[in-house]
Amino acid sequence: MKTIYEKPQVFTDAITTYCGGCGHGIVGKLIAELIDELKLQENGILVWPIGCSCLSDRYYDMDNFMALHGRAPASATGIKRADPSKFVLCYQGDGDMVSEGMAEIMHAAIRSEKFSVIFINNAIYGMTGGQMAPTTMLGQVASTAPYGRETLNSGYPVQMAELMATMPGVVYSERVTVTSPANVAKCKKALKKAFELQLEGKGLSFVEVLSPCPTGWKMAATKSLDYIDEVLTQVYPLGVKKDASKEEN
Amino acid sequence: MGEKVFMQGNQAMAESAIRAGCKLFFGYPITPSSEVPEYYAKAMKDRPEENIMFVQAETEVAAFNMVAGAVSTGHRAMTATAGPGFDLGQEAMSFMSAADLPAVVVEVQRPGPGDGEILAAQGDYFSAVKGGGHGDYNNLVLAPYSVQEMCELMQESFELAEKYCNPVVLLTDATLAKMRESVVIPDYKELPKPEDITNSLTGKKGREAHKVATCGDGAVQWEEFNLRLQAKYKRIAENEVRYEAKNMDDADIILVAYGSMARVCESAMKMAREEGIKVGMIRPISLWPFPDVAFEGITGKKFLVVELSAGQMVQDVKLAVENKRDVTFFGKLGGTTPSPKVVLEQIKKLV
Numbered sequence: 001m002k003t004i005y006e007k008p009q010v011f012t013d014a015i016t017t018y019c020g021g022c023g024h025g026i027v028g029k030l031i032a033e034l035i036d037e038l039k040l041q042e043n044g045i046l047v048w049p050i051g052c053s054c055l056s057d058r059y060y061d062m063d064n065f066m067a068l069h070g071r072a073p074a075s076a077t078g079i080k081r082a083d084p085s086k087f088v089l090c091y092q093g094d095g096d097m098v099s100e101g102m103a104e105i106m107h108a109a110i111r112s113e114k115f116s117v118i119f120i121n122n123a124i125y126g127m128t129g130g131q132m133a134p135t136t137m138l139g140q141v142a143s144t145a146p147y148g149r150e151t152l153n154s155g156y157p158v159q160m161a162e163l164m165a166t167m168p169g170v171v172y173s174e175r176v177t178v179t180s181p182a183n184v185a186k187c188k189k190a191l192k193k194a195f196e197l198q199l200e201g202k203g204l205s206f207v208e209v210l211s212p213c214p215t216g217w218k219m220a221a222t223k224s225l226d227y228i229d230e231v232l233t234q235v236y237p238l239g240v241k242k243d244a245s246k247e248e249n
Numbered sequence: 250m251g252e253k254v255f256m257q258g259n260q261a262m263a264e265s266a267i268r269a270g271c272k273l274f275f276g277y278p279i280t281p282s283s284e285v286p287e288y289y290a291k292a293m294k295d296r297p298e299e300n301i302m303f304v305q306a307e308t309e310v311a312a313f314n315m316v317a318g319a320v321s322t323g324h325r326a327m328t329a330t331a332g333p334g335f336d337l338g339q340e341a342m343s344f345m346s347a348a349d350l351p352a353v354v355v356e357v358q359r360p361g362p363g364d365g366e367i368l369a370a371q372g373d374y375f376s377a378v379k380g381g382g383h384g385d386y387n388n389l390v391l392a393p394y395s396v397q398e399m400c401e402l403m404q405e406s407f408e409l410a411e412k413y414c415n416p417v418v419l420l421t422d423a424t425l426a427k428m429r430e431s432v433v434i435p436d437y438k439e440l441p442k443p444e445d446i447t448n449s450l451t452g453k454k455g456r457e458a459h460k461v462a463t464c465g466d467g468a469v470q471w472e473e474f475n476l477r478l479q480a481k482y483k484r485i486a487e488n489e490v491r492y493e494a495k496n497m498d499d500a501d502i503i504l505v506a507y508g509s510m511a512r513v514c515e516s517a518m519k520m521a522r523e524e525g526i527k528v529g530m531i532r533p534i535s536l537w538p539f540p541d542v543a544f545e546g547i548t549g550k551k552f553l554v555v556e557l558s559a560g561q562m563v564q565d566v567k568l569a570v571e572n573k574r575d576v577t578f579f580g581k582l583g584g585t586t587p588s589p590k591v592v593l594e595q596i597k598k599l600v
């Protein structure tokens with residue numbers, strides 16, 4: 001019999017705690033595939049946030065650092081500066097990155113830290129029960145915006161991929177999603193690019209993933225995918241926002 | 250032996266850290282600690298062969314979390330700050346103790362609360378010694394009282410942090426940080442390999458995966474996690490008590506002071522003895538674990554605790570002595586340090 005698909009080797013046998021239809025699991029699998037393909041298991045350190053992905057150290061059979069809420073880019077800085085020979089991946093949700101840790105991600109970009117960042121934008125706080133995030137859409141209902149987010153009180157959604165593209169220290173910034181097989185393939189391509197740029201010693205590489213949270217959105221899994229394609233992408237357009245990888249630096 | 254130089258406290262301490270193999274410094278400037286980052290920033294450029302890395306962090310929050318990341322790789326790393334910055338680092342202190350990370354943090358005390366002043370004080374005893382952050386954890390806290398001792402305890406801090414897999418706070422103050430003294434700078438140290446540091450993240454090549462994680466998984470697992478931490482703190486408490494006791498045998502009055510205040514008290518003790526008042530002194534060097542043993546079995550003597558605070562360490566002294574009615578406190582707030590004469594007056598009130 002011919003094997004057409006195998007579980008990535010870096011994965012342990014642990015079962016994830018993600019809800020059905022969650023985007024974390026899809027991106028998590030792409031990360032595992034790339035770790036195998038680029039042979040990063042023995043020379044990599046994964047830095048995880050606090051949020052629904054905070055048990056990820058159980059899923060990857062490699063060295064893991066579970067950072068404090070929002071501080072993953074600071075701890076990743078410490079790791080990469082201490083040992084630049086390591087592949088360092090910094091993974092964050094939108095509450096973690098854009099709220100609690102906005103200073104840390106901005107300054108990692110300002111300093112042009114030489115690691116890769118994956119940003120899971122699900123426009124809500126998943127882990128803590130569906131509270132409003134800085135990325136929550138205007139009008140979107142959240143447990144701390146029970147009648148929908150309004151600008152008067154809570155301002156505007158933050159476009160991280162565009163913001164990072166304005167930073168000279170960022171070498172690559174792209175926004176992708178995981179709503180279809182084609183989009184998943186594009187997501188993997190973006191992640192691979194980001195990882196390879198790090199391996200080449202370039203500056204911070206950034207990939208934002210629009211990711212479904214059916215539980216936080218109180219929406220069926222399939223509906224969640226439509227919500228991303230039809231609503232979220234209006235405020236968060238997909239595509240490469242910056243590619244300075246060909247420029248001399 | 251290393252060479253003898255005349256050097257400022259902060260700078261001597263920074264040089265001592267470099268010689269202890271601490272090549273990584275992450276920090277945010279704050280008086281009276283800024284000479285430490287400045288020293289590292291200069292050394293990084295002037296001494297390229299030593300591979301020194303200095304990063305000026307955006308905040309102390311970031312600096313402490315950078316240190317956490319750096320030490321997780323098995324390399325020595327540290328930060329230096331004063332009270333307001335130490336406050337911002339508390340979440341990371343709790344995390345690093347829980348995560349078994351051997352970080353070293355210098356805290357140069359200045360008077361608070363609030364924005365405060367930039368003079369000498371000892372009002373951050375509670376935040377350093379009692380934990381400051383959330384949950385049941387302890388920092389190892391060492392309090393030097395001379396530039397020489399700052400250099401020596403700096404070296405020891407790294408060794409203790411690695412031995413117990415726990416953060417160490419070197420608690421100094423503006424007077425010690427800014428004063429110049431002649432000091433023998435320690436020699437360069439042979440370092441453990443990053444791979445040999447417990448649980449270091451060096452990539453899982455040839456071994457099981459390592460992880461730095463402090464996320465609970467239900468009450469049973471989390472109680473077990475906590476009990477393991479408590480066993481660590483117990484080991485430290487049993488083995489790492491440090492203090493100095495002077496003129497104790499015939500003393501009627503025992504001064505208790507640490508850090509720069511202990512220097513003043515030493516002079517006051519001499520003056521008192523010249524006048525025939527029998528004064529001794531206990532100087533805690535490890536503030537956590539507190540040297541309870543130094544007070545054991547002493548009865549019928551009076552203790553005068555002197556601090557640059559409204560009375561913080563005095564609480565630990567009261568817990569350690571047989572009879573807490575024997576304990577008197579004298580403190581000064583705001584940034585002035587009482588002279589030996591002023592302390593002598595306090596001693597005389599007890600005669």
Ligand SMILES: Cc1ncc(C[n+]2csc(CCOP(=O)(O)OP(=O)(O)O)c2C)c(N)n1
Binds near residue numbers: 096122125126127
């Ligand atoms: C200092 C601190 N504040 C608040 C929290 C509580 N908290 C944990 S996760 C989280 C938000 C998670 O949302 P997000 O980053 O979007 O990740 P998701 O769960 O959606 O993947 C919050 C507020 C915390 N752990 N630490």
Ligand code: SF4
Binds near residue numbers: 022052
């Ligand atoms: S709450 Fe949302 S983000 Fe968290 S696991 Fe469930 S679907 Fe995923």
